[in-house]
Amino acid sequence: MQYKDLSKKELIAILSDEYRKYYDYKNLGLSYDMTRGKPCSAQLELSNEMESQKLLKGYSSISNQEVRNYGVLDGIPEAKKLMSEMLGVGTDEIVVGGNSSLNLMYDLLVRFMLFGTGTEGCKPWCKDEKIKWICPVPGYDRHFLITEKLGFDLIAVPLQGDGPDMDMVEELVKDPAVKGLWMIPKYSNPSGEVYSDEKIRRLASMKTGAADFRILCDDAYTVHFLRKGPAKQLNMLEACKEAGNPERVFIFGSTSKITFPGSGISAVCGSEKNIKFLLSYLTIQTICYDKINQLRHARFLKDYNGILAHMKKHAEILYPKFEAVDRILKNELMDLGILSWTKPDGGYFISVNTLPGCASAVVEKAKECGVKFTPAGATYPYKKDPNDTNIRIAPTLPPIQELEAAIKIFCVCVKICSIEKLLEE
Amino acid sequence: MQYKDLSKKELIAILSDEYRKYYDYKNLGLSYDMTRGKPCSAQLELSNEMESQKLLKGYSSISNQEVRNYGVLDGIPEAKKLMSEMLGVGTDEIVVGGNSSLNLMYDLLVRFMLFGTGTEGCKPWCKDEKIKWICPVPGYDRHFLITEKLGFDLIAVPLQGDGPDMDMVEELVKDPAVKGLWMIPKYSNPSGEVYSDEKIRRLASMKTGAADFRILCDDAYTVHFLRKGPAKQLNMLEACKEAGNPERVFIFGSTSKITFPGSGISAVCGSEKNIKFLLSYLTIQTICYDKINQLRHARFLKDYNGILAHMKKHAEILYPKFEAVDRILKNELMDLGILSWTKPDGGYFISVNTLPGCASAVVEKAKECGVKFTPAGATYPYKKDPNDTNIRIAPTLPPIQELEAAIKIFCVCVKICSIEKLLEE
Secondary structure (H helix, E strand, O other): OOHHHOOHHHHHHHHHHHHHHHHHHHHOOOOEEEOOOOOOHHHHHOOHHHHOHHHHOOOEOOOOOEOOOOOOOOOOHHHHHHHHHHHOOOOOOEEEOOOOHHHHHHHHHHHHHHHOOOOOOOOOHHHOOOOEEEEEEOOOHHHHHHHHHOOOEEEEEEEOOOOEOHHHHHHHOOOOOEEEEEEOOOOOOOOOOOOOHHHHHHHHHOOOOOOOOEEEEEOOOOOOEOOOOOOOOOOHHHHHHHOOOOOOEEEEEEOOOOOOOOOOOEEEEOOHHHHHHHHHHHHHHOOOOOHHHHHHHHHHHOOHHHHHHHHHHHHHHHHHHHHHHHHHHHHHHOOOOOEEEOOOOEOOOEEEEEOOOOHHHHHHHHHHOOEEEOOOOOOOHHHOOOOOOEEEEOOOOOOHHHHHHHHHHHHHHHHHHHHHHHHHO | OOHHHOOHHHHHHHHHHHHHHHHHHHHOOOOEEEOOOOOOHHHHHOOHHHHOHHHHOOOEOOOOOEOOOOOOOOOOHHHHHHHHHHHOOOOOOEEEOOOOHHHHHHHHHHHHHHHOOOOOOOOOHHHOOOOEEEEEEOOOHHHHHHHHHOOOEEEEEEEOOOOEOHHHHHHHOOOOOEEEEEEOOOOOOOOOOOOOHHHHHHHHHOOOOOOOOEEEEEOOOOOOEOOOOOOOOOOHHHHHHHOOOOOOEEEEEEOOOOOOOOOOOEEEEOOHHHHHHHHHHHHHHOOOOOHHHHHHHHHHHOOHHHHHHHHHHHHHHHHHHHHHHHHHHHHHHOOOOOEEEOOOOEOOOEEEEEOOOOHHHHHHHHHHOOEEEOOOOOOOHHHOOOOOOEEEEOOOOOOHHHHHHHHHHHHHHHHHHHHHHHHHO
């Protein structure tokens, strides 16, 4: 029974029933926050052992560097090994950074703005009249914000379940003002999709108008599977090297959602030439990143298999939450034709699409009832979803009972807003 | 007996004697590194307790924030309190950052370049034809490097034992292209001088041609005394507020040389308006700094008195080293008229001046003998000391026996190079 096939009378009957439920919930005076992709307490507990002093017996890296003092700009060897295994690059293709990979992305774009990309014959981007940047949608608001504030024109390109619409991308990049694109190749935020190897190859090999075209590939969820091990995927740097465009991509990653968000370690990867370029400017900016924290992480997580074993524990906590959301959405909304949603194999989000023009209303309605979702539109450049349909659900933080209550309220709000929309037409 | 009053014959006799000593040292095959102001192992041991897990029992800040998760851009309250006490500002006038105050300075200047200073009617600095920047000399090479790489014209202004030549500064800042200056107000790197309150007032109140003139005040050694407690000094932000120029200064500090260099916490201070400006851009750049490390520091150092007690332990390790250098320089070179040097009350350096045209030769000579000093010229913009006289001695890192040997070799090199210079004339 699809809502669109019901008579106005039938819709009004459902609406009154849903409003009853809505006010029942509202009277509970709930206050749930589902806005951000934060790990929950149980996940944080998994890494407490990292703060154990016995882990730090001896403050020397394997190459005998004193980690408590200044020095070692590119990261201690054991941290470089750990992060390069995770991100699928060589140890000469990585710099291990501080607590924030987002900061590494910002730094890199700022460097492009002020100093250029190191590509022969190309000037610093701040000397360009206009820079355009491709943003696959729905996407990560923090990415879009950086490029927006740097003054780039953001161009939305739809994701298709296996990466962006590549015909559109290939057409757009002919314009020399288009300097790059954002991508989250695996378990993308918020769609959860995994880029296909074919699309990764097209991104790596497409002909671009700009000689200094750059892809910022945020592999934030590369080991963040929910059921069985992480999806296999062609490495973007590998693909770029094969295509003869080794300098095209920088890959980013972090342990933010592996150990402690805000107290993890990050990494940026690229061709050896790109890494040399990066270090030549990084050395102006800082003396070194926090090597004690790098050592702590390397000793705690050990190696790639250690990371996977640790991520399995996260998955055991998170999978039931994703399942619960899916189950409730199915129970409440299946076949009503008013909401579609993703069922991701990894990552931190479920992406839903309402009827056109309903998303903001749903988020507003839920907020009035004490349940905060990420503002509708946040997943689009300039926070403007042209169809007002996409909402990002972040199921990880709340305890499961809260999560279930919040999603039930969400479903009521979806029903109410959809019916009100249909009645208007 | 001054060398300049000796006959050539007398000088040659001394020279041959010093060369004998030089080759004796050289045959020892030493390898000492005196290039950077790094704490020594004994100093690092002072903070090992910071890594004790019992310090981190409970991962909540005093305001009940979970420090292991995302959030809290401006720093946890206890860290803000600690750092604001140390830097003499209010808790609304500070942001506590990551492991590097140098990075905070770089970030701020980059922000000025790309987004401006937030001063009404002023544009981003990258839109300016030419930016000039005042560099008190001798100074810190890392400061000069940032402003050099950003393309500023660096103008050297001599320090006079109590801060820069203010007549010269006041004249220079009339030029609207002069956008700011570096300063290290206390135990300056490398001169060790403490800016006088009078000069601080003049810096705060001088009339500048640029409406968005900014002082980057790196209070890196604010509690780094060598004998009795830190020098009292008028706070630069206080002075700027009094002078009606509250937005003129940003003050920086860190625990790099209090706990662990590279794994400390940093802070940037400014007027409330400036802090709001800063946070409005910082929020683009990162989600938060490492709050676990902030908590670790706040619990370990406790408060300002805790910091002072801790710094006393550092002083007990460092003072004998500074004394040893002074004693050897006195023994070897007193009254020869070929070297002057500072005897600082705090900080990390002894600054020496050779006869004009000798500094590079001395550093080179010492290097050939296995003792590395900071390259001559490093304390000047563009690494060019116009008189080639200044050398920065960093006595903190080597064990005292090594330090003594290194300084004795240094003295031999000073004698040789001075005589060779005098003989040329």
